[in-house]
Amino acid sequence: MVLWNQPAQEAGGGKPQIEKPPIEQPAATPVSPAPPHKEVVSRERQESVFGAGVSIEGKIEGSGDVRIAGKFKGEIQINGDLSIEKGARVTAKINADVVTIGGEVEGNVTTSSQVKLLESAQLVGDLKGSTLTVAAGSRMRGHVEFGWTDAEVAKLANVRAQEKARNGAAG
Helix, strand or coil: HHHHHHHHHHHHHHHHHHHHHHHHHHHHHHHHHHHHHHHHHHHHHEEEEEEECCCEEEEEEEEEEEEEEEEEEEEEEEEEEEEEEECCCEEEEEEEEEECCEEEEECEEEEEEEEEECCEEEEECCEECCCCECCCEEEEECCCCCCCCCHHHHHHHHHHHHHHHHHHCCC
């Protein structure tokens, strides 16, 4: 800026050159706050992505969203959303907030919220969540529980225990 201002003074047209800096400075001011705002948005929504060519074995745990497009074997325990992309192969015990399956999963899936089986999904294992969305064309083999609150599950277990005790005493 110093070099830009110096030629303006040497040119002798000081008035037109003086008018230009105020026009350019306000234009630069809105640009500066925009990048920090974008950084704040990206910090709020953290996502880890495992690409199609990646194969991992182990345990994934923590907060944030995870997207798997490759192969994974192990355990997944996250406070966030898990997306298993079409073409991905996962062999794992899964516990997450929302699980969206588009690939192949072998293992039990537990969510605190929702499970979505996309049309390309294949699940072999038990599934438990508050809500379940199943697209036509998806496949699953296993036990499914959804829509039950913890209190309802406890009440049902208590009723079954009482019935079992009555049947045992009668026989």
